[in-house]
Amino acid sequence: MKRVVIERKILERNDSSAQRIRALLKEKNIFSLNFMSSPGAGKTTTIEQTIKALKDKHKISFIDGDLETDRDAERIKALGIDTVQINTSGACHLDANMVLKALDKVSLDCDILIIENVGNLVCPATFDVGCDKNVVILSVPEGDDKVKKYPVMFNVADVILINKIDLADFMDFDKEKVKKEIKEISPKAKVFEISAKTGYGFDDWINFLSDMVKKR
Numbered sequence: 001m002k003r004v005v006i007e008r009k010i011l012e013r014n015d016s017s018a019q020r021i022r023a024l025l026k027e028k029n030i031f032s033l034n035f036m037s038s039p040g041a042g043k044t045t046t047i048e049q050t051i052k053a054l055k056d057k058h059k060i061s062f063i064d065g066d067l068e069t070d071r072d073a074e075r076i077k078a079l080g081i082d083t084v085q086i087n088t089s090g091a092c093h094l095d096a097n098m099v100l101k102a103l104d105k106v107s108l109d110c111d112i113l114i115i116e117n118v119g120n121l122v123c124p125a126t127f128d129v130g131c132d133k134n135v136v137i138l139s140v141p142e143g144d145d146k147v148k149k150y151p152v153m154f155n156v157a158d159v160i161l162i163n164k165i166d167l168a169d170f171m172d173f174d175k176e177k178v179k180k181e182i183k184e185i186s187p188k189a190k191v192f193e194i195s196a197k198t199g200y201g202f203d204d205w206i207n208f209l210s211d212m213v214k215k216r
């Protein structure tokens with residue numbers, strides 16, 4: 001019983017920081033995205049391709065959450081994007097307090113803020129980091145059974161990108177089953193099939209994202 005109370009307190013503190021993030025980003029008119037997935041699903045590559053498609057029209061800033069390294073942050077920085085690294089020293093998710101601190105360092109002279117969360121399909125889902133939209137990436141090699149196995153993550157998703165779709169035929173990945181389960185668990189989530197490697201599906205995803213940025 002005691003453990004539950006402590007967890008609730010942690011989440012309450014997190015939510016108040018998330019509200020501060022929301023207020024700050026709203027005041028600056030910044031549209032924000034929180035990318036989540038398991039390790040290796042292609043978050044960084046998807047973010048790279050997304051930034052390449054948008055950076056001529058929009059100013060973008062980036063916050064990377066990773067356990068120890070700055071490998072992913074370096075890839076985004078190489079695109080000329082203002083980047084801040086959060087190393088969680090082993091913590092398996094970002095929380096709103098970490099993001100709030102990173103907002104002191106990253107350029108807020110931007111119209112899109114992208115956050116890459118720690119690769120993990122479990123607890124990042126329960127820590128609101130104050131973004132406009134949660135983008136969850138499910139990659140084909142992970143298998144078509146993940147939506148029901150990690151319902152909390154898929155439930156908090158506003159957008160679900162099914163990545164590495166070019167591998168679907170080789171891997172017995174049942175797209176229709178995945179989409180049916182998404183409909184059950186997350187009926188409002190917008191779903192796109194993409195391949196960050198080949199660029200497949202990016203036109204639709206980028207158009208959708210551009211629309212959201214316009215409407216912010």
Ligand code: MG
Nearest residue numbers: 043044072116
């Ligand atoms: Mg990454």
Ligand code: ZN
Nearest residue numbers: 091092093123
């Ligand atoms: Zn965690």
